[in-house]
Amino acid sequence: MSQGRIITGVDIGTNKIVAVIGEVEEDSLKIIGVGKVKANAISNEGFITNIDDLKSKLELAIEEAEKMADVQVNQIFVNLFGNKVKCFSAHGEADVLNPKSGITKSDLMRALEDSKHSIEVSEDEKIIHMLARSFKVDGMDGIKDPVGMSGENLETDVYVVASADSVIRNIENCVQKAGLEVRDFVYEPIASSEAVLTEDEKEMGVVVIDIGGSYTNITAYTEGVIRYSDVIPVGSNSITNDLAIVLRTSYDEAEKIKRRYANLYELDNENDKVELFNTSRENVKLVSKKYINEIIFARLEELLKDIYGRIKKEKLLNDIKSGVVITGGGALIEGLPVYIEHFFDMSCRIGRPLSLKGLFDKINSPLYSTAAGILKYAEKSINNSVYTDRGFFGNLLFKIREFFETYF
Numbered sequence: 001m002s003q004g005r006i007i008t009g010v011d012i013g014t015n016k017i018v019a020v021i022g023e024v025e026e027d028s029l030k031i032i033g034v035g036k037v038k039a040n041a042i043s044n045e046g047f048i049t050n051i052d053d054l055k056s057k058l059e060l061a062i063e064e065a066e067k068m069a070d071v072q073v074n075q076i077f078v079n080l081f082g083n084k085v086k087c088f089s090a091h092g093e094a095d096v097l098n099p100k101s102g103i104t105k106s107d108l109m110r111a112l113e114d115s116k117h118s119i120e121v122s123e124d125e126k127i128i129h130m131l132a133r134s135f136k137v138d139g140m141d142g143i144k145d146p147v148g149m150s151g152e153n154l155e156t157d158v159y160v161v162a163s164a165d166s167v168i169r170n171i172e173n174c175v176q177k178a179g180l181e182v183r184d185f186v187y188e189p190i191a192s193s194e195a196v197l198t199e200d201e202k203e204m205g206v207v208v209i210d211i212g213g214s215y216t217n218i219t220a221y222t223e224g225v226i227r228y229s230d231v232i233p234v235g236s237n238s239i240t241n242d243l244a245i246v247l248r249t250s251y252d253e254a255e256k257i258k259r260r261y262a263n264l265y266e267l268d269n270e271n272d273k274v275e276l277f278n279t280s281r282e283n284v285k286l287v288s289k290k291y292i293n294e295i296i297f298a299r300l301e302e303l304l305k306d307i308y309g310r311i312k313k314e315k316l317l318n319d320i321k322s323g324v325v326i327t328g329g330g331a332l333i334e335g336l337p338v339y340i341e342h343f344f345d346m347s348c349r350i351g352r353p354l355s356l357k358g359l360f361d362k363i364n365s366p367l368y369s370t371a372a373g374i375l376k377y378a379e380k381s382i383n384n385s386v387y388t389d390r391g392f393f394g395n396l397l398f399k400i401r402e403f404f405e406t407y408f
Contacts, residue, residue: 006021006022006023006069006071007023007024007077007375007379008020008022008062008077008375008378009186009191009374009375010061010077010078010371011191011368011370012042012054013042013212014042014046014214014215014237015038015039015213015237016036016038016039016367017037017057018035018061018368018371019034019036019076019371020033020065020363020375021065021066021068021069021073022356022358022378023358029355029356029375029376029379030356030357030358031359031375032069032070032071032358032359033065033069034068034362034363035061035062035063035064035068037064038057039053039054041053041054041057042213042214046084046214046215047170051173051174051177052177058174058175058178058180062076062180074181075180075181075183076180076183077182077183077374077375077378078171078175078182078186079188080163080167080168081215082215082231083233084163085128085162085163085164085231086163087160087187087229087230088159089133089160090130091156091158092111092113092114092117092155092158093111093153093156094111094114094154096151096154099152100150102147102148102149103147103149103150103154104147108135108146108154111154111155112132112158115130115156115160119160124164124165124166125162125164126163127162128161128162128187129159129160129161129187129190130159130160131159131225131226133159133225133226134223134225135156135157136154136155136156137149137151137153137155138152139153159225161187163185168185171185183378184378186373186374186378187229188210188231189208189210189217189231190229190373190377191371191374191377192208192217192328192369193219193226194373194377195351195354195368195369195373196352196353196366197325199224200322201221201325202222202224204322205220205221205223205320205322206220206320206323206324206325207307207311207323208351209307209326209331210326210328210369210370211235211236211326211327211330212236212329213235213236214235214237214238215232215235216234216303216307216328216330217229217230218230218231218311220314222320227314227316227319228314230310232303232306234299236258239258239296239300240258241254242295243257243292246295247276247295248278248279249276249278250277250281253276257276258296261274262293262296262334263293263334263335264338265335266290266292267293267297268290270290273286273288274286274287304339304344308343320346323341323348324346324347324349325349325351326340326351327350327366327369328366328369329366329367331351332350350366352365352368353368353369355376
């Protein structure tokens with residue numbers, strides 16, 4: 001039985017549920033349990049379609065991780081998924097109470113609290129994250145930590161993540177049915193980035209592309225802080241669906257073909273053929289690997305054009321000096337990093353969980369990036385209170401305190 005502080009991160013995806021249990025001891029995070037089960041209870045839009053089915057799969061994933069870790073889990077940190085999430089900037093400011101003595105955390109708290117006046121969310125939405133990106137002291141900007149500095153006026157630029165309350169409550173209901181409690185939510189793009197990025201990459205500028213089952217998460221960092229995040233409702237399942245339609249085969253057969261033969265280096269391989277069942281599985285036909293990968297390439301090209309356009313619209317392309325990091329199940333497509341390097345004209349690598357100890361070999365794959373990132377985020381905030389329904393302003397103040405406990 002482990003003796004350290006136990007935390008659990010759960011990634012609820014469209015194709016799988018992953019539970020990762022970690023032990024925190026002396027500022028280190030050690031993986032002690034991993035559970036993974038197939039699941040199909042999330043729609044392509046990111047909505048829960050069957051709470052009871054999702055609950056049973058969640059129980060299986062948690063049970064598998066518990067057995068490996070020899071612990072019992074009561075609370076979990078879980079990903080916030082789907083397209084009912086909005087991200088935006090907010091601004092706050094405050095007069096420094098004692099300018100000669102220097103800015104204090106109390107001054108920062110008041111500046112962050114003041115940002116509520118520029119936050120536009122409805123009563124049906126909840127704040128999930130408030131991330132202070134930079135500060136200004138008496139008009140001087142680009143300051144990351146103003147504590148101790150002299151000045152009379154403090155301003156802050158805050159990155160806010162909010163979600164529809166219905167999404168949060170559905171996830172909470174599912175988790176509660178499984179006999180667990182949601183300690184807090186972590187926005188999926190932030191979780192993946194937490195797992196796969198180095199601080200140098202964030203500082204120099206980087207884009208994370210997390211290709212999941214039904215959607216792709218994009219996150220951009222520059223100067224060490226998050227600048228942009230978004231969700232595109234296209235993922236690896238879209239590729240499978242394209243293969244099934246074009247090749248006139250079943251979805252399951254198309255998925256097998258994708259897993260076995262997806263390879264962007266095979267675009268010129270006309271001679272190599274593979275056997276393919278039709279929809280009724282009564283007849284077999286031969287299809288070239290070239291044709292299969294042309295179908296895959298077309299969907300990926302469309303996705304990358306969309307991502308490139310969004311990053312360009314945000315005027316971030318020139319600030320991305322570290323290049324692109326791809327993660328999620330879609331990152332395993334052979335040849336994709338090379339194609340992205342060509343498409344974006346910048347370097348690209350596959351992102352796997354970094355800086356973890358223990359059963360690292362169990363999660364050393366892009367498939368586990370979100371779950372590992374949730375766990376790393378949880379490590380920073382294990383002293384936070386459990387997420388509760390406190391209304392808009394109560395929840396806002398809770399998230400401000402969370403910011404200080406996590407980053408200061």
